[in-house]
Amino acid sequence: MPTVTLTIDGQQVTVPKGTTVLEAAWKAGSFVPTFCHDPELTKPGACRICVVEIKGARNLPASCVTAAAEGMIVETASPAVIDARKTILELMLDNHPEDCLTCHQAGDCKLQDYAYFYNVKPGAFGGECKNYEIEDDNLFIVRNMNKCILCGKCLRACEEKQGRAVIDFAYRGFRTKVATALDKPLADSVCVSCGTCVSVCPTGALTEKAMLGSARKWEVQKVRTTCPFCGVGCNFDLNVKGGKVIGVTSNAAAPANGRDLCVKGRFGTDYVHSPKRLTKPLIKKNGEFVESTWDEALDLVASKFGEIKTKFGSDSIAALSSARCTNEDNYVMQKFMRAVIGTNNVDHCART
Amino acid sequence: MAVCKCTGEQVESPQDVQLNELLDHYRGYAGGLIPVLQGAQEIYGYLPAEVLETISQELKLPFSEVFGVVTFYAQFHLKPRGRNIIRVCLGTACHVLGGSKIFQALKDELGVENGGTTEDLRFTLESVACIGACGLAPCIMINDDTHGRLVTSALKNILEQYK
Amino acid sequence: MSNLKEMRSGIEEQYKAKLNRPRIVVGLGTCGIAAGGRKVMKAIQDEVANRKLDVDVDFSSCIGMCFAEPVVEIALPGTPSVIYGGVYPDNVNKLIEGHLINKTPVTEMAEIQIAGEAKPYDGIPVMEKSGYYAKQVRSVTSRLGRTNPESIGDYIATGGYAALEKALAMDRQDIINEVKKSGLRGRGGGGFPTGNKWQFVHDAVGDKKYIVCNADEGDPGAFMDRSVLEGDPHAVLEGMMIAGYTIGANEGVIYCRAEYPLAIKRLNLAIEEAEKMGLMGDNILGSGFNFTVRIKAGAGAFVCGEETALLNSIEGQRGMPRVRPPFPAHKGLWQKPTCLNNVETFANIPFIIRNGGEWYAAMGTEKSKGSKVFCITGKINHTGLCEVPMGITLREIVEDIAGGIKDGKKFKAVQSGGPSGGCLPTEKLDLPVDYESLTAAGAIMGSGGLVFMDETTCMVDVAKFFLNFTQLESCGKCTPCREGTKRMLETLIRITEGAGVPEDIPKLERLATNIKASALCALGQTAPNPVLTTLKYFREEYEAHIMDRKCPAGACAALLNYTILADKCVGCGVCVKACPVQAISGEKKTAHVINSSTCIKCGACVPKCKFEAIVKA
């Protein structure tokens, strides 16, 4: 593969041809912030936070959309670059609510992180600030467009990953807004609540409704697992706090789905904590289920199976194994039927 | 579950026929959205939501994208425009002399908000920063006529002049 | 090929015959029509019919003298054509009576005469020596106001489509070389060498290529392209076809702003006529080359003048600029190599091909060759369209062509290049008008709008006007432009309203610098120019607004104070009635006073006072 060699912050770095300056800078270990850039989505070069200084260039190009070229000399933290980035952050903060204290995204917010890193404070210019109503009238996603910095990742993900384009930029200039058709709430749009937009949002503009107020970002323990709905085999992270599953977040390393999920995977795992869960063995006595101990229940089943096997033969017993249980559960079930009961009467609803 | 589709046959208006002809011309034509929107606006006088939805379906473009394009360009209107455009001056002079009262009275009289158009398409009501007739404050412009030194009781007679 | 030659001789005969008849030609460009040209035309036709005169009534487009509209030309065979200004239905009779019946030009209404070989009339300036035209050249504008733009015959008879004919017989690279030799640079404002651009598109690999003509002229105060489209539409088409042949495209798109209905109408007509004559469509002039042009009407977005936003708009999307590179020459319309030039650039091509690159390069300066069309507006005596050789000084334009500042006031500044340009002060009047000089001074050539300002213009207010424009027209894609222009505008509004603070100036400068450095497209990168140049050349005006709460030009209402001069006031009380907020008080027949805290500075009282007793300061 052809390569190019360039100098980034005084350090030579060789990258494959076609690599962006941003990727090369990261490879060289330089810090370059990004908002609108996403490795899996098209590159609009819009937020401009990743500008760098390139010797000979008229302006400060956005590194995410500039191809690394042979002999290029790049500064990622020159005074001009830092000042431009600070200005961009100041402009963003001046059109953004100052409620980091209670914002769900705090601790996992790029705007917050960069403002901290560059020591930028709100109020540099003041002036008009957007003032949209917070949209929380659907069951899955809360949209606070006042926190939106218009990076457009949500709408690109919606179109490029989910193939839906439920949202797009609407209006223009300072009034630009990410909106559904006719600027209706998500609930009145063709949105199917997959939440992919939430997974790519760099600020608190889009949040999972169920998780709001449940935990600070740093309190959450993430456990990667495989989705229990349908046969695609999506992976995601169960978010756990205090021994409770509080929700699901994407895990970019998931092989079949990346960060994309559907409404069930992202918002449906709360069934685990349903109050209707069965929590005790039950034995039907006189037509009513009565709670029992494990020993009592297991012994009863073991003896009943034993009796029937003795009386009517192994083939008088059958098992329905489960297409929803793990491989290990299924293996032990068929082994149990074959080795313990002594029959091949084991099946599952393989056909639905 | 939105509208029940089981009652009543939709009657196709002459405008819908025209829209269909327009769409026939541009179906499968790359980049046809803006000319279609321009044509549709000529047909309907503005771009009704249902028309936008039809256009999005027929051109196989996401509805959100169609809406994004419509709201980007100044030429397109999502609401019908009246035959007469009333511009209420809310400049400093008019403001001090009760321009907002006049504005409110007009809103009440016409039953529309700022930027709104009456159902009979007779009037569109808009506010403007200043029409430069401060000496006549509070004042409004209807089409090219300026009406000054207004009191709310006079509005009805003035509106009468415009059909 | 023989086809056009045969056609041409017939067409030329007809044209000659037309010139050999008495005729009255009405200027019907948009400006002429707005000034009442159509009514004048009707009046002339009526008059001609009533008197049963043997005279042709024709129309043309804008000759450039907007200040004189409506303009009418009267020509009798063998005598000079006289161009009259300020012709209205009520003085049509006088012209016909004088010039047509009595064969005596109406000197007091005449602006110029075009003598040709005839003996000039006395008392009327000959065009080439007139104040307005003496320093002009008429190349790309040569047909404007002189031929009927809706007649392909007029076009062909005046050398039209000869360049296409010539080009179709040329090697493609030779055409590019000729354009390179001419030194022609993009007339839309960017100033990129046209020949180089054509070379890129020619060399780019693509199964399909496109020609796109940018006719989305949106700068306030600029109407060069409109004038060319309305006055010489075939020249633009011919230029596009030559470009298409050269780079290997068969399809052209003209993106024209919807606010130019007349231009669109005349273009459509031109396309229709050209197709009818086999000058467009399949197998043009038997060469095997095919080319079609379609017109795409804009939908009201200034940013679509930016080339990549324009391409998105043609594709039916929001007109938001794309990141460059890739440049349109490599990935343009539908991601195919695209040759995108503006109207004036394409219109220059037929002249260059016909006369040769060297002919064109003989005009202008070393780096900026040829001529440029400007729209001169503002507080000058002669507003209008002019074509000048590159390198002319601003002073020559304002003093000679524009006839100086109106009402004998003093020149203060000229804004070049529209919202993307800058304001240049008196010290810069001797600057030669070329790409490099203007850029070095902080302005830009832009598309060619020059707005002249006098001493009553407030430069902070001018900056605010332009920022308001760019802010409203920002597409909203990139942060610096979307958010930054808004904050600049808010700051400027504060300053003009008397609420500025000293830190506003360094803040504005820093913001402007960073927007310029980091915005995505040219619109954003140049949006701060009006602020930066006014800060550079008129900083004291900003300071006066902020420190002294004064507008030196007397333009910012909030900073004005109206006072009644006691010695002039007779106490008539008229002003009291004029005041909408009862800020004026005083006993009858004694000097009145204005309560400055109540006064809203609307100025309603000033014209009412017959004694000039009310002054603002």
Added chain:
Amino acid sequence: MTNSFEDYLNTDLFFVIGSNPTEAHPMAGAKIMSSVMSGKSKLIVADPRRIELAEKADIWLQLRPGTDIPLLNGLMHIIIKEGLHDQKFIEERTEGFEALKATVEKYTPARVSEMTGVPENLLYDAARLYATTAKAMLCYTLGITEHICGVDNVMSTANIAMLTGHLGKEGCGVNPQRGQNNVQGACDMGALPNVYSGYQAVVNPDIQAKFEKAWGVKLDNKLGLTIPDMMDAAVEGKLKAMFVLGEDPVLTDPDANHIKKALTKMDFVVAQEIFMSETAKYADVILPGASFAEKDGTFSSSERRVQRVRKAIEPIGDSRPDWWIICELAKRMGYDKMNYESPRQIWDEMASLSPIFAGINYDRIEHTGLQWPCPTVEHPGTPVLHTQSFSRGKGLFKAIEHTPPAEMPDEEYPYLLSTGRILYHYNITTRYSSALDAHRPEEAAMIHPADAATLGVCTGEKVRVTSRRGSVVTKVNVTDKVMSGMIWMSFHYKETPTNELTVNAFDPVSKTGEYKVAAVQLEKVV
């Protein structure tokens, strides 16, 4: 699936038949949607309903339910007639072509159009597009399998893919998306009456010997009963006891009343469940299992990818992981070779006995999982099947004739009922998710406006749906997404137990129920 989900990004054409992935397999659907939207791929959809993909499709073949074989035969007829078949692939990789040719010869476009209701021109368009696109992927789901001719339907999809050489290549293949999260795994693990784990036949003496040795017991070598056979045997009194693990046949199996009868008839029923399912209500003992979040293990997805399930929280209440419960029973029944300490141990034993899984272990699948077959620990897994040869060597064309559904609408039961899943629900558990259930709390059967007008119902009003087997009441959603004469219902709601209506008829080979076609009457309920 012969190919992988990742491979969806490589194809130039999706031919989706009998599958509604944007609802039933949303992430597979999303890949198709985004590929089509970006212009990368074209799309052919064959479905009686105007499903979301049909609206995005280049060609939508609105076939009548149960006419998949005529449709596919018709397409093959055109492909062969126009010489668009892949002669080289047929010669090198397949056998039985002549028989196929002879059969599809009879399925002329005119006849197929008559049988399926698909206009002839669309048949031509679809046949040509599928045959001439180099990377063309066929996807199907339960719309193909849930018919009495399900196996024949599946064979037909294989026929058309082999005919055009669209197998064993990147961006091609025949790709059934599996209905449930671990239906692939349950099969893989031998939860079937005919095979041990890794599809090793119980009738094969060598295999039997291997497992007898490993498990230390004598094993039976005759085939066991499939679910429909079990239910029949139970009703007949031959089957006395049943152990039901995490399944709800009363709600999800066809002809629910028959299932209920079977469960009632048996002496002893054990249900191991996390919720009180409709089936559990019939149990004598209920053992509370742990949910997926409370246990370790693995799932195998449709693309044969074995992936980790990880314990995130402790089992709720006194519930226990299912494997633990079953092993505990084994112990109490005197079997001592199921004393596992962890699922990892179970996997390792299974892998050691199953060649196609031999190379997969927990360490290897820590990050991305592995796709079987994976015979050794060095093997990278198998994203695309049949690249060199088919399981049986040469691919066998099977000439197939049309089999009409078991029950078709008639004068008495004039409407056709078809069933499936909706986006917001998955079999049963989602009803216990507060947001999902609040979003779609009840059945909304789809009926066509013309039928709605006949019945006098509007969206949100109710109808009684009655078949020869049962009767339920449901709200309706009036929409032209279904064809006239058809009603479409999901099976997620115990309040509207759709499967009381479905037909008790099965594919003779796979024993899959015909969920997709039943005859019903409709009447408005006030």
